[in-house]
Amino acid sequence: MSQPKPQVLFISADRIGDAIMSIGAIREIGRQIPDAEITVAVGPPAAALFRAAPNVVKVIPWKKQKLSGHWRTLWKQAVGTHWAMVADVRGSVMSFFLKADQRRLYSRKLEKGEMKVVTFSNMMKAAKTAEPEIFLDDKARADAAAIIGTDPSPILAMAPISTAADRSWPADRWAELTQKLMNEPRFDGWRFMPVGGPGDHAAAAPALAVAGDRGIDAVGKCDILGSAALLQRATLFVGNDSGLMHVSAAAGTPTLGLFGPSEWWHKAPYGPKGRVLAAAPVRGEFAPITALSVDQVFAEVLALYDTFARSGR
Template identity: 25%
Template sequence: MSSFLFITLSNIGDALLTTPVLQFLHRYDETAAIDIVGDRRSSELFLHCPYRGEIYHKQKQRFLRGAPALLFELRRKRYDLVVDLRTDILARLVRADKRLSKTTGNGQGHAVERHFAAISPLTEGEEIPSTTLWVGPEDRDYADGVCRQLPGDRWLCIGPGANWEKKIWPAEKFVLAATELGDGLDALVLLGNDSDNRQAEYIAARVQLPCVNLCGRTTLLQAGAVMERTSLFLGNDSGLGHMAAAVDTPSITLFGPSNPGRYHPWGPRAAWLAAPDSNIENIPVNIVVEKVRERY
């Protein structure tokens, strides 16, 4: 059996954008157990990956302070292949027969294309797969419990928050969009973390549709399982948009100052709207509503 080491990225969306490479590595050698290095929170995304080996944590906030212990663990093995999409430093320090990193290829364009360029010596023109989120049965059980509370089956999932204020479409515009779409919907599901609760509560208090607010109340994989059951995801540029694409739920992501050409969710059912002046507040409600109706 072969042994690979895969070093992924930190943030939720960034980590998901590396999953096409992980899928290819499995196709390249289906016998390989693939150990994964990731951040403690985002590594949950890989928990149910059927071909993973061990998961090791690299803590971004600790910088070099946690590196010796991590390196000690990794050097206990010898790997047939190391793929490092974070830097090329760790790949040089572990024991390996072959090393590939972001300096290997000459990647341009979207982040997924640049990641795939890092393994270009192996790919030989292979098509890049979609991103993937491996949801477990217990996560789907949680989603079933949530969805049993909702009427009908036309559910719009909204991600009202983001990690930067300039990436957040105003909550009142989500209300206006949901109101305009109301006749075609049975319920709303609001997803996010604790810091998104202010926007979520604002929306939940003003929409006329049945609404469940799950902000801060789910794990990442539970959120993914809930999105898997909804009809469409609408939200800001955050990890949730990438999660929706990774569970193959139709999605529309709203971009302000970020570059969608480089960071849009990767998948055949993922769409996005970008503010022409990079100010997300200036994305009109009617354009969002039109896009939702086009996709849903």
Template identity: 25%
Template sequence: MKSSKNKRILFLALSGIGNLIMQLPAITAVKKQHPAWHITVCVAPRGTAEIARSQPGIDDVLEMPIRANAMQHIKNIITLHRRSFDVGVALSPGQLLKSAAYLFLAGIPVRIGNSYPFNHNPHATLFLTKAFHERPGIHDIEQNLTLITPLCDTIPHNSNYELIIPEQNIQEAKTIFAPISYKVQAISYVGIHAGSALGFAWKRWPLDRFAEVARLYSRKHPSARFIIFGSHNEQTEKMRLADMINNHCSARIADTVTASLMTTAATIQRCSLFISNDSGLMHIAAAVGVPTIGLFGPTDECQTGPRGAKSVAFRAPGTKPAYNTERAHYFGTEPHISMLAITPQQVLDTIGSMAV
């Protein structure tokens, strides 16, 4: 398995943006140790294809709808089967049972993944030839690095992630940044993401608290400017937050940005601080080296916290995680009580401890 013979490797990465970024260290490690191997990453249509296509260690990217009818699943499996992969790895998290079934039905001889709950068995391994049990309290980066141990002689000790931004996106970010270069030269730009993926509104900290952090921060840093990031689906919330900040501070010191994902990443990279809910943009900010504060409530920062060299995860004292990616949860459409326990002053104190 660890020979230098050319192999065709398939990584199934069927989750969202933040999950893919946490999976990149495992993909990169395999390519670094086996540069002749052909690496294909298969993603769901969740915005992750743009990230995968921009990373130099990935040779090919397939985007497939996985919430589909039987006919579409058959088409997906036929597409994979025709590629004649030698090894398939179901990265975690990412619909582990479905991923394992895809690898099996695609005729891939070596199928690696984490065990999963199925039919009253918490550690089912059906369809896999090599299975690992997820370890409680271990970050998703390490969970996925464990999956590649059959493929690599050594596993990286430094498990921080890194996102490579193409030069084209860096140049696009410069043109986007120009309209928000205010008449007063800003000493620093603070990025904020107050949103979340669709269906995860309970991960969000209230907008008025983000605005209060901006007000308190601008008192200490009067030349700071705030940039509100988010997807097209979050445009209304972005505009509301920018208006709140500008009204709080009686000046136009906040604006919004909407761009392609990698150009957004390049724009975030120009910030000196990023404050965010647990989201894909939080991981992007940390992965491009920006000092990042991730606000955590129902999700577990030990598993999905930001892993940049200058990032921290903040949880309100006395609260505990309540969410598991492999089980169904419904926490409603309002911020979870553990998010409401976070105060603006606590966030401001965390910023102060980061010396940014």
């Protein structure tokens, strides 16, 4: 009679960006506990990121409830299992009381000024950095193909939104940037693809209007894994400090992140193809994202092109 496989509970983040920065835990769990079956509890916006992840047998889209009712809901689903490991990026009290052979819990003590990807890796006691990764499936690829179509032209993807207004570069500047890029010889024949969720149409509309028939409207057209497939198809990406910025970097697309009053030194797009343009480029200082001019962003997009697209990716 075969032995039951070890069960692991991974409590991920509510937001897409944090979920991506900690998603390397999936591979790391497999390295530390071979043959583990992983249950992921994650905020609904990020849930699709895990549906095709290796060894994930269950995804709990964990919606916040009043009076911390979401914790009680998760407790009821988790308390009856003896877990080989509980890995919790939220560092919740609940994780101390579940039956578990090993615990990997987030704590402020882990924060030592490093990038959050590194901090999450240290939480997992990983031997090396647990790098973000995108796990695509056929549905995500099909969703992306339906939006992009058969035109083989290179694509500049854009994320003109963020979860906070003070992290969002103004919509009219995205339109100005698009116009400048369309007039730039380097981008002859390129298409321009704003990506976002169902509520992001207003932020993307000015850029799409400027792009005209060279625009691809990918706003609110698919879930986050479909958006990841879109970004993997893109040649370059520029966007606000947002979950989509982290998705783009994890997908391997050369990524320029625009930062205003947020900690770019912790949350820069991770990997060798990630670049940052910060309104306050000195670590520890902050400035509004509106301090970034169209000319500054345009110049950094050209630099991204020259580094990664001039002779192909």
